[in-house]
Amino acid sequence: MSTTVTPEQVESRVLDALVTFGADASVVSRDATWEQLEVDSLDLVELAQVVEDEYGVEITSQDMQSLPTVGSVIDLVVERAA
């Protein structure tokens, strides 16, 4: 599974998930913060679940606290899936 994961795939999946959670698609980007997207703690739990289900990467609530932007999550997933 991990050998087929590309940064582009992860970015696309994460951005899609955030839009599904209700984030404004025109604002969703790598540089966006959770506050800008109005993404709440439950959304982040769900994002972690999506990532775990689809890439086998576990992201804890402690991890999330040090990941202020969309891009920082994407980078962590790519790093751990490698």
Add this chain to the structure above:
Amino acid sequence: MSEANGTPERAGCALVTGGSRGIGAASARALAADGWPVAIVYRSSDEQANALVAEIEAAGGRALAIRADVSDPDAADAAFTAAEAELGPVLVLVNNAGIARDGLAPQIGDEDWDAVVATNLTAAFRLTRRALKPMLRARFGRVVNVASVVGLRANPGQANYAAAKAGLVGMTKTVAAEVARRNITVNAVAPGFIETDMTDGLLDAVTEHIPARRPGTPDEVAACIRFLASDEASYVTGATLVVDGGLSA
């Protein structure tokens, strides 16, 4: 409403722990009657679990008996996974499994304390945690925890049981608040004295203290669980529904 018997077709299943007997068995029947395929998780009574599956299937429903001790984390997780594999995502979870190891507080040993808390509270939390992740993604879920009036008021001789059941009520409220915005409800029922194997031999002594002057039946508790699991109960969450014939009124 696509089924011949008029019940809705469900996109997942219900899982009932302690499902082969008493309140659990009655709940499994009630949820099956509402169209839910039901995973009946049980610890010891193969014969009763298999008979219940046969009964539900004879009535046109789907059911699966899974033997597991829910206080064993690996066994509980495996049971949950087996239910998902066979019946689809668990969208209704009824945490009913419970044990009692009664005694006055000075005589409750660590083993009896730990065993009751492990089965009645910790196992319910683990299964709830396990269930919530797919429920979050499904944007739907119903968790019903079977607490007890003993978790709400004193009952000498059951400090361990009371603590675990009170813990269930507290867990119910907080988890309900955490996930309410995802159309997931988490509620509890608090039965009083119900005619089950667990209360066998105790009822004569307490019936006179029950305003209804009789013990409850498993079906009367199951009816409440069925309601809390229903679409109609969509705005009920964090609640504890007391089912005790007026005992704690």
